[in-house]
Amino acid sequence: MFAEAVLKHRPSDFIVREAMALPVQDEPGPAHRYLVLRKCGYTTTEAIGWIAAKLGLRTADITFGGLKDEDGVTEQLIALPATALSDEDTGCVLSLTEADDRRLxxxxxxxxxxxxxxxxxxxxxxxxxxxDLGGSPAERFSALRKVNLLFLNYYDTQRFGVPGGPKRSHLVGEAMLAGDWSLALRELAGLGAPESDAAGAWTGQAKRFFDSLDPRAASFFLAAHSSHEWNTALAARAGEVFGDAALDVEIDTIPYRYARCGAAAAELLGNCREIPFVKRSLHNGLITAKTSTRASVVQTVVSVSGFGPDTEFPGRFQATLGFFLPSGCYATAAVRQLVSYIVHGAP
Structure with a gap:
């Protein structure tokens, strides 16, 4: 929940489709097979682990372009060795359903x-x-059709933990970076993440547990720490630009500093277009680092449709938002800030 809105009340409230332009051919022959992974209730790494086990592959044999949340209905491309499946397998080649909200x-x-x-x-x-829209925000939503949205490009709360669990994955990464692998293992065991049960049951040397993970999974915790560092830097710049007009909020224990309107976000963009980001990863037991940049503010056009009585919250209203974001941006961060702008009267 944020301000006067509820997001992700049920998985079908949050639909994501990946955009990736790959050169693809219909006929067998190339070394890789591309498949569309449709899922709900699974992280990308969980889904990859199940697919690898089902096909007798290593998780490293299955590649993908980005991580998709478990608390939504998501669609993304993955690649695996072409020999892992028969060329006669077309259409739906694998499926798993554990519940309506947990399937792939x-x-x-x-x-x-x-x-x-x-x-x-x-x-x-x-x-x-x-x-769960009501009052003035509902009235303002009802009048919207398209919004030219500028929002602060924060890493949102799902970067720091699983739905319903503590948002502390950045503390796992912080301990890894400090070389305190025992602390990192304890933090991971308490996250409720897909790796947490195995971490809690681990009896060997702590660092060896992280070395045993798919490097992409282990590196996620380092990335969470870097993301928290980046968020802190963005909040500091926002404080410099907005001063007393900054809007400080806390969502699932994670602090954020927002603009009160799109015009203020544009002012921040004019003052600070990008902020350095240190990308860290764990591979072959070693932590490496590479510095890049990340946009401080992102612009997109949001289409508003389906405004009407809320089917889940009687007496309240709902609206459907459609938009596109560049890779690495968080839709929930964009929507939360849009709602905040509307609450304050200036989208």
Missing amino acids: SLWHHGYGADPIAIGELEGNAFRVVVR
């Missing part, structure tokens, strides 16, 4: 010469239902 399926997409690499993803298209 894998669909044939085509063939290509190369695996999919992190960073190749152009962005994601979103369809998000905003619920």
Whole structure:
């Protein structure tokens, strides 16, 4: 919940489709098979682990362009060795349903010469239902059709923990970076993450547990720490630009400093277009670091439709938002700030 809106009340309220332009051919022959992974209730790493076990592959054999949350209905491309499946397997090649809100399926997409690499993803298209609207915000939403939205490009709360769990994954990364692997293991065991049960049961040397993980999973915790550092830097710059007009909020124990309107976000963009980001990863037992930049403010056009009585919250209203974001941006961060602007009367 944020301000006067509820997000992700149910998985179908948050639909994500990945945008990636890959050279694909229909006929077998290339080394890699591309498939569409449709899922709900699973993290990308959980889904990859299940697919690898089902097909007798290493998780490293399956590549993808980005992570998709478990608390929504998501669709993304993955690549695996073409020999892992028969060329006669087309359509839905694998599926798993544990419950209505916990399911996945894998669909044939085509063939290509190369695996999919992190960073190749152009962005994601979103369809998000905003619920529990009332009062003035509901009236303002009802009048909207398209919004030219500028928002602060924070890493949102899902970067720091799983739904319903403590938002402390950045503390795992912080302990890893400090070389305190025992603390990192204890923090991970308490996260409720897919790796937490195994971490809690681990009896060997703490660092060896992290070395045993898929490097992409282990590196996620370092990335969470870097993301928290970056958020702190953005909040500091926002404080310098906004002064007393800054809006300080806390969501799931994670602090944020927002603008009160899109015009203020544009002012921040004019003062600080990018902020350095230190990307850290764990591979072959070693932590490496590479510095890049991340946009401080992102602009997108949000289409507003489906405004009407809320089907889940009687006496309240809902609206459906459609928009596209570049890779690495968080739809929930965008929507929360849009709602905040509307609450304060100036989207």
